[in-house]
Structure formats: C-alpha cells, structure tokens
Amino acid sequence: MPLLGAHMSIEGGLHKAFERISLVKGESLQIFSKNQRQWNAPALSASEIKQFAQAWHQWGKWPVAVHDSYLINLANPDAKKANRAVSAFADEIKRTGQLGIPYLIMHPGSHVGAGCEKGLDQLTANLDRAFEKAEEAASVMVLLETTAGQGTGLGATFEELAHVINHSSYSDRLGICFDTCHAFAAGYDLRTKTGYKKTFTDFETIIGLKRLKFFHLNDSKKELGSRVDRHEHIGKGAIGLEGFRLLMNDARFAHHPMVLETPKEKDLKEDIANLKLLRSLLT
Numbered sequence: 550m551p552l553l554g555a556h557m558s559i560e561g562g563l564h565k566a567f568e569r570i571s572l573v574k575g576e577s578l579q580i581f582s583k584n585q586r587q588w589n590a591p592a593l594s595a596s597e598i599k600q601f602a603q604a605w606h607q608w609g610k611w612p613v614a615v616h617d618s619y620l621i622n623l624a625n626p627d628a629k630k631a632n633r634a635v636s637a638f639a640d641e642i643k644r645t646g647q648l649g650i651p652y653l654i655m656h657p658g659s660h661v662g663a664g665c666e667k668g669l670d671q672l673t674a675n676l677d678r679a680f681e682k683a684e685e686a687a688s689v690m691v692l693l694e695t696t697a698g699q700g701t702g703l704g705a706t707f708e709e710l711a712h713v714i715n716h717s718s719y720s721d722r723l724g725i726c727f728d729t730c731h732a733f734a735a736g737y738d739l740r741t742k743t744g745y746k747k748t749f750t751d752f753e754t755i756i757g758l759k760r761l762k763f764f765h766l767n768d769s770k771k772e773l774g775s776r777v778d779r780h781e782h783i784g785k786g787a788i789g790l791e792g793f794r795l796l797m798n799d800a801r802f803a804h805h806p807m808v809l810e811t812p813k814e815k816d817l818k819e820d821i822a823n824l825k826l827l828r829s830l831l832t
Contacts, residue, residue, distance in 0.1 A: 550831055551802055552576040552612055553766075555809040555820045563597060563648070564604035573820045577612045577806030579654070579765075582644040585618040588637055593647050601648055612806035614652035614692070614726075614763055615645045623679070624658035624672040624703055634658075635675050639682035646686025652763060654692045654726045657704030657713065668703050673716045680719045691719075692726040692763055697734035697778035705735040705776065707755040714756065724760045727752075728810075729788060729796070730767035730781070736774040739792035749801075764807035766793070766827065782811050783823045794830040 554575030557566040563580065570578045583590035605613065621638050625631045638655070645653045660668025676691070683689075693713060698705025714723045729739060737751075738744030752758060768786030770779035784790040796802065807827075813819040 550828075551764075551797060552804065552806045553808075553824050553827055554578050554611070554806065555813075555817075555824070556580070556616065562600065564600045567604040567608040569817065571608055573817050573824055575611075575808075575820075575824065576609075577614075577808050578608075579614045579616055579808045579810075581618070582615045582641065582648065582650075583618070585616070586620070588618075588620060588633070590640075590644075593644055598647055605649075612652075612763075613650050614654050614806070614808075615641065615648070615650050617641045617653060617655045619656065621655070622658040622661075623655075623675040624660050624663075624668040626661055626663040626667065626671060631671065631675055635678045635682065638676075638679040642679060642683035642686045642689050642691070645689045646683070649688075651688065651690055652692050652724070652726075653689050654694055654763065656694050656696060657702075657710070659701045660703060661701055665703065665709070668701070669709060669712050670716070672703060673713050676713065676723075677718045680722065687722075690722050690724050690762065692724045694726040694765070695728050695732045695735065697731045698776045699734075699778050705731075707752055711756050714760065724762040725756060726763040726765060727761055728765035728767060729792070730765070730769040730786070731778060733769045733773055733788050733792075734771055734775050734777055734779075736776075738773055739788055739795070740773075741791065742795065745792065745795045749799075758801060761802075762805070764796075764802070764805055765810050766796075766807050766823075767810050768793075780811055782819065783809075783826050790826075790830065793827060794832075797827060797830045798832055 554577035
C-alpha cells in the first residue's frame with residue numbers, strides 16, 4: 550500500500566516534525582528545512598543534524614522530502630533576482646543533503662511575462678547552476694512539482710517538465726512530484742477510470758513513470774482545467790473520492806510516498822481524518 554503522510558511544521562526545531570507525523574500515524578513526511586518565508590537561514594548545526602537523525606530513526610526511517618521556499622523562482626528573467634534564487638536553491642540542496650534526505654521538491658517557477666519557452670530555458674540553466682554550486686550534496690534528487698499553471702507559472706504540462714529534464718546537464722538527478730490538485734487544475738482528469746488511465750499513460754509516454762518519486766494528495770477547490778491552485782480536503786473538492794480510490798489502488802504506486810498538503814489546525818485532526826479516509830479507499 551502507498552506510504553501515506555503529510556507536510557508537517559518544523560516549529561520548535563526540525564526534529565519536531567517527527568513528533569507531529571507520529572501523531573497522525575504517517576508513513577511519509579514533507580518539511581521545509583528552514584523558515585520558507587525568508588531568503589536566508591542560519592547554517593545547520595551539528596547538533597541539529599544529529600537530533601534530526603535520531604528522531605527520524607525513532608520514527609522508523611520512513612521516506613522524507615524537503616520542499617523548497619516559495620520565494621525561489623529559478624525562471625526569473627531578471628538577472629539579479631535569478632542569481633539570488635540560484636544561491637538560495639543551492640543552499641536548499643546542501644541543507645537537504647546534510648540532513649540525509651533524498652528528495653528536494655520544487656515549484657518550477659514563473660516566466661514573469663518572458664514567455665514559456667524562455668522561462669523553461671532560464672529555469673533549466675539556473676537549475677544546473679544551483680547543482681554546480683551544491684556539488685557536495687550529490688545524493689539529493691530534485692523533484693519538479695506538477696503545477697496548476699496559474700498566471701505565468703511553468704510546469705503545468707508534462708511536456709514542460711520533460712523539457713527541463715531532457716535539457717538539463719543533471720538529468721539523472723531530476724524526478725517528479727505529482728500534485729493531484731495541481732494536475733487536475735491544469736487539465737488532467739483524475740475523476741474517472743478513463744481520465745485517470747489517460748493521464749498516467751501520457752505521463753509514461755512524455756516523462757516516464759520511473760521519474761515519479763513522490764505525490765502530494767490534495768483535492769481541488771476549483772474545476773478541471775481552471776488553472777487555479779486551491780487545495781481542498783480529500784473527497785470535498787472537484788476531484789472527488791473516485792479519483793483518490795483509483796490512485797490508492799494503483800499497483801504501480803503501491804510503495805510511493807504520498808503526503809497531504811491540505812489545510813489544518815495545530816491539533817492535526819484534519820490530517821487524521823484525511824488519512825483515515827484515504828486508507829478506507831484501499832481494496
């Protein structure tokens with residue numbers, strides 16, 4: 550069965566995320582490695598890294614991924630802003646490597662009016678620059694996240710994601726994180742057997758399922774092809790339960806980590822309810 554979990558807060562220290570994921574009986578985890586609303590963060594100390602490793606071991610060594618800061622836009626056509634983004638993303642790669650985490654998930658960014666083709670080329674070049682700057686963190690695989698394509702956002706089509714993978718000098722270190730809400734909002738129908746089958750047949754043809762390493766499980770507040778990114782609780786949105794039932798029982802993804810990014814309060818009751826519902830769909 551899939552490894553179900555959630556994105557968890559690191560308030561009080563990185564290791565605290567493991568206490569939170571344990572409370573909801575999660576088997577996969579996503580975190581930020583620093584305050585994601587700030588460009589800079591103090592370097593990780595040896596004690597922080599050790600504490601994190603011990604807490605991870607205690608939890609059970611289930612899969613963990615880092616999500617990069619939403620401030621980073623590697624496709625920015627402004628050279629000064631792009632340079633800042635490259636440095637920040639290189640730091641994200643380094644931090645992920647220091648923590649022993651295999652995956653760093655990123656939003657492909659926005660072309661800010663420069664056009665899709667230029668944006669994708671800029672993103673690819675800057676991603677390569679970030680890999681070069683963080684060369685000692687060679688164990689980290691960057692996962693490009695499927696996006697809703699809101700505004701000038703890149704990564705809403707499998708073709709756009711494939712373009713980056715195929716043109717990067719670090720193609721072997723690139724994979725995909727599939728966000729159900731984003732893909733649905735971008736126009737990939739997951740609600741029926743026919744739509745679901747077509748979505749992943751296209752994914753296999755254009756990118757290759759071997760690249761798909763991680764899932765974000767989110768229902769969508771908005772309709773199919775809306776290109777609006779608004780997460781909803783499982784079964785309460787436009788995708789509905791059938792789409793998640795199909796995913797939960799897809800043998801190809803039986804051991805993939807899948808995390809919630811749905812709204813929640815500090816008591817995590819929403820995560821507990823969403824995970825219980827997802828597990829009930831397994832047959």
